[in-house]
Amino acid sequence: MNIENWTEKGIDFIVEYGPKIIGAILIWIIGSWIIKKIKSGVDHTMAKKNYDPSLQKFIGNLIGWGLRILLILAILAKLGVETTSFAAIIAAAGLAVGLALQGSLANFAGGILIMIFKPFKIGDLIEGQGELGSVVDIDLFTTKINTPQNKLVIIPNGALSNGNITNYSENGVLKVFHTIGVSYDADIKKTKEVLMNVLTSQAKVLKDPAPMVEVSELGDSSVNFAVRPACKTEDYWDVYFATLENAKNALDAAGIEIPYPHSVEIQKQV
Structure with a gap:
């Protein structure tokens, strides 16, 4: 009798959840393939436009993780799990991090703008934020320039990207x-x-x-x-x-x- 009950419950579970599990597996396989193709296309586009390697890696990872989170939420929804609470938690966490890192995020956004629009490159003589010098390094948060007095000046990208930039090297x-x-x-x-x-x-x-x-x-x-x-x-x-x-x-x-x-x-x- 117990065996029959367990068999019946097992059959009911398979009937109820089997299609959902199979659908979730298919969503994972197809979604992973689509994510891979999207990342490959983005990487190819950025490489073709000569984006900075650090920016290429960061944007690639950012897109990859963002799409994976959406894929996981889609799989959970397919399995019948309520995803509204997950989305709310993610949104709240994002807001908290944004408020805590407001200045850093401004510099981060400025770094991305500089790397995408390329108002200057390493080796250029520029003037920005009241400083004149040759660019020696550009990262996601700061730009480093070497002045004629051989002083290393580190300028936050947020302020630099929002101010006037004079590039003395652009025209040659x-x-x-x-x-x-x-x-x-x-x-x-x-x-x-x-x-x-x-x-x-x-x-x-x-x-x-x-x-x-x-x-x-x-x-x-x-x-x-x-x-x-x-x-x-x-x-x-x-x-x-x-x-x-x-x-x-x-x-x-x-x-x-x-x-x-x-x-x-x-x-x-x-």
């Missing part, structure tokens, strides 16, 4: 801006020739765009010339300093005076 060419003043007694044409020769004689000054020397201002004690050579980004400081030094030497050799402040002492005879 920079213009050096100098203002050089000469005496009002100097001949303007001769001065322009001397300064232009200073620029064209430098091997690192580009011919295209052409260097420029023009009168920019009639100052209180000098005629000021805008001196604008163009060069490759990596040659900027070489051209910057060489132009100043060579201009001083060339103007002295040509007998063109560079004005400087004078002090006049007046003595009153008693």
Whole structure:
């Protein structure tokens, strides 16, 4: 009698839950295959667009875990388990983590935006958040730059991505801006020739765009010339300093005076 009861219960269990279990297994197999295909497609797309490897790995894992959670919820629903409470727990946990890590999540989101839109890359000379330097590392939370003074500056990605970023390396060419003043007694044409020769004689000054020397201002004690050579980004400081030094030497050799402040002492005879 007991055997018959257990057999009958077993048959009832199989009839009631068998299709659900088989359906859950099929959902797991098909769902796992779909997740694998989606991850493969996402990885291929990111690799094709040259996304940062750390970002590729993170997004791949994030999508994979998110889809697996949805798959597990679907399987539980197929088995007749109430999933509303699970969804509420997941949502509450997500909200709690978001509130606790609000600043970190802002930096994390900024890091993702930087890696996706690529306003700069490692090696670029940039200016952001009041700091100027070469980018040495980009991770999900911070960007590290090395300043001309050889100081390592770590900038949170949240602030960096939401502020103005100047990328000096993007175009590959920079213009050096100098203002050089000469005496009002100097001949303007001769001065322009001397300064232009200073620029064209430098091997690192580009011919295209052409260097420029023009009168920019009639100052209180000098005629000021805008001196604008163009060069490759990596040659900027070489051209910057060489132009100043060579201009001083060339103007002295040509007998063109560079004005400087004078002090006049007046003595009153008693």
